[in-house]
Amino acid sequence: MDELNNIFFSCRNDMKKIIEKLKEDVHYLRLGSKFIVSFLSKMNIKCYGTFLPMMEIANITIIDNMNISIQPWDRSIISNIDKAIVDANLGFMPTNKGDSIHINLPIITEEERKNLIKKVKMQIEHAKVLIRNIRKKSNQNIKKLKISEDLLKSAEIRIQKITIEYIKEIDNFLKNKEIEILKI
Template identity: 35%
Template sequence: MNEDVDFILDSAEEAMQNAIKHLEKQLINIRAGKANPTMLNSVMVEYYGSQTPLSQVSNINTPDARTLSIQPFEKGLIPEIEKGIQNANLGFNPSNNGNNVIINVPPLTEERRQQLAKQAKAEAEEAKIGVRNDRRSALADLKKLDLPEDTQKDLEEDVQKLTDKFVARIDDIYTAKEKEIMTV
């Protein structure tokens, strides 16, 4: 019986942890005006007849806060990389110097910053919903075990504390991202 309870609590915690990981992954895609190689994660390049992630055919660096430099492993890929970046609809205009593809990341307008902050808040809310759904599942699983009433209440409190901990972590992650977005 105790093993079942531990399994349910561990499963709930793991599911909530996955909600946090998903949130962090989603927030990486929301750019904050600074150049970051992860901005190009969605870019696919035509390489020997198949679509290949940009990171597998080149090195991506940030020489400064507003510039991304992409050095392809083969010089012949430069036009394909430029085409892939434009097809990814990231709002970047790539240029090349014969050896590298260079992207200047434009500074964000105040209106765009507010839109990105709203988008980040929506992602945080989605993560909170996921954590609450995990709580509901854990509570339903605990009810199925036919535990004594006082034990049931204690376990429900434990699940709620776990939920509160993860919701607070989501709030912290969102606050940090909002600050990053709104900083000029």
């Protein structure tokens, strides 16, 4: 039945989007300069009357695991870059050196790592709630169809299996993220 397949497809697709959004939101919590650089390069900077990603207006260099240098191609926008980094509240302060910006990443203590894990867990729980809401919506859509009771039950079971699959993916993501945060 096409309508039923559309519901399954929509359910799977919506759950996949939630996981992608979760991974995107949690990505910048990775520790070390190479992960901060990927976040900074996508950060939008106000310049020339519009907003541009930093990678289009500056060269970002990793000096070592705890230091990053940003050299804008136009020195007149250096204060805009500095302000955007401060406003993003990433846990470090940039140093404006006139022709470049230097970022010294602080060493993260064990307590800060545990706080990061708490933040990740909160985002994980929110994602799980969204997944369950999609399950509920999909089951409601199935009930609106004029199908037999047996087909209705098997469709609900299939939606539950999809839900379990994505919840497991979220749990695995959390486990890997915890290892990554505690390892560094």
